[in-house]
Amino acid sequence: MDNPKTPYFLVDEARIVVSIQSIRSSLDRYWPNNAISYSVKTNSIPCVLKVISKLDVWAEVVSDAEYVLAQECGFSARQSICNGPIKSDSFLKSAIESGALINVDSVAEVIRVMQIAAGQYVKLGVRLNANDAIDSSDMMCGDGGSRFGVSERDGELRCLLDLVAENKNISVSGIHLHCNTKGRRKENYARLVEYFSKIVHQYDIKSIDVFDIGGSFGHDFDKQGNMFGLWPSWDDYFSTIANELSKNGFSSRALKLIIEPGSSLISDAMDYYTTCLSRKTIFGKTWMQIDGSRIHIDPHFTRKSFLGTIECIANLPVQKERSQYFCSVLSGNTCLEKDRIYVDGHPLECSPGDKLRFKRVGAYTYGLSPCMFITPPPEIWFMAKVGEMTRERMPQWIGKMH
Ligand SMILES: Cc1ncc(COP(=O)(O)O)c(C=O)c1O
Structure with a gap:
């Protein structure tokens, strides 16, 4: 066997397994109808992906390359979440054919999906812009706000839903909200749930059976300096999310909760x-x-x-x-x-x-x-x-x- 030559990275399988087990045991307790979807861009080294894919975790991908690599490393196409604003036609086509969850980032993308699906039935997720859900001072992207997702405030969500209503082959089955926050506080997740609930009720979107609340949970990587031990635990996060969902009339029987941990899972x-x-x-x-x-x-x-x-x-x-x-x-x-x-x-x-x-x-x-x-x-x-x-x-x- 070769000897590692510095500089090198060392990936430890046992620590990946422990990390996923601790997320899963907590999430199952609070919201049994769930999926953990690993944010592949956080660390897409094949040996990392191969360990994660064996543990019944989905893949959250944002490009053709990630989508292909994830499948080569054992993730199923069906258990993939296709995010981001830069999906190629071939990426969309393959995601539609395999039944992967596509979270659209704009109205323009819905139009592309309709064209590419060519009559095939598609259940879409819609990524909502989170600027009205999270305080801008706590957003990692700063005062300019997030560039991702469909803006409700600007009428784009209305436009998207009208477009979908006119097409019987497309439905909106999921809402996605993700926001990178500095504080990684559990209260931010309560806000995301509140915003999700407000939108679902205000627009009367009856077809929703998935809420994808994204990532940005606390993790060891950030536990630097004085931050050690200050992050909420998994139980803190998931009990907050579950309480808020229940308070707003959602149940685990009818709604799947998806989380997209990146750094909290792998750092x-x-x-x-x-x-x-x-x-x-x-x-x-x-x-x-x-x-x-x-x-x-x-x-x-x-x-x-x-x-x-x-x-x-x-x-x-x-x-x-x-x-x-x-x-x-x-x-x-x-x-x-x-x-x-x-x-x-x-x-x-x-x-x-x-x-x-x-x-x-x-x-x-x-x-x-x-x-x-x-x-x-x-x-x-x-x-x-x-x-x-x-x-x-x-x-x-x-x-x-x-
Ligand atoms: C849509 C989406 N989901 C999940 C993640 C993972 O976030 P984190 O590494 O903070 O868990 C990111 C990272 O930016 C993201 O953009």
Whole structure:
């Protein structure tokens, strides 16, 4: 067996299984008629998808490539949720034929579905714009509001429903609401339910039997700095959603609740390893050059802290001669000035030759890292059992799709 060469990611199957079990046991308790649909864009490495697909989880996909990859990795087309504003004709055609749930993002998309379906009966989900449901100060996208979904306020939902009413081969069976929030508070989910209920009642949409409430649940990735333990638990989230749905007259018998966890499901299950190369001092600060990069674990350079997530694994054979340094900054291998990781306040004790492990970096990391920037992307390794590691390779066809 090859040995992993740093920098590399290590995916841990057992942690994916535990994560899904804890979501499912809570969700089943509060709303038995449910589906967990994994947001594939969060981490679409095949070994990750293959583990998740075996656990009766659906796939939430937003592109042709994700849709095809998800099926190659064991998800059924029927248990796919097709989201996003950029669905190609072939993606829509295949989704219609297989009975996947299509959440349309605009009136224009409904017109395309009608044309492509050519008379075949289609049950659609409609993604509603969430700007009237969630306080803009808590939206990750900021004051400009969300760009996704159909706006009720601007009359576009009315227009969409009228269009559907004129066509006997199309019905609206689902409402989808997703909003990335900063606070990830359970109260936001109560608001989403309230808004869903208001729309269903106000527009008297009798055909609704699915409510897809999206993702943005709290997760370990965000439990940085002082956030540790501050997120609601799964029970907090699901009891809030279930209470609010029941209060508004919905029951689990008649309504399927879909959730689309991304980071909350996968962030905990992947770690990143890099090696310390050499040390230097600049204006009194100790910098440690590493062979990895911040672009692999924080591609948008937005993470405020890595506190509590870095572990130093000493290079044992040379331990006797090693000099231990307290480093304030880790220096990435890309030669971008910004490619640095501050560990100020809690200097890291490490030495050239040591390995550093960054824990819980499974979400929005590898998938957003450039395929080729100065160096090839990091290796990916998969651990099915402790000590049993295999090298994972991304399918070649992905880069050749267009
Ligand atoms: C429609 C949709 N569903 C689910 C998710 C997953 O969100 P998260 O990773 O916060 O759980 C996203 C992410 O942006 C999304 O856009």
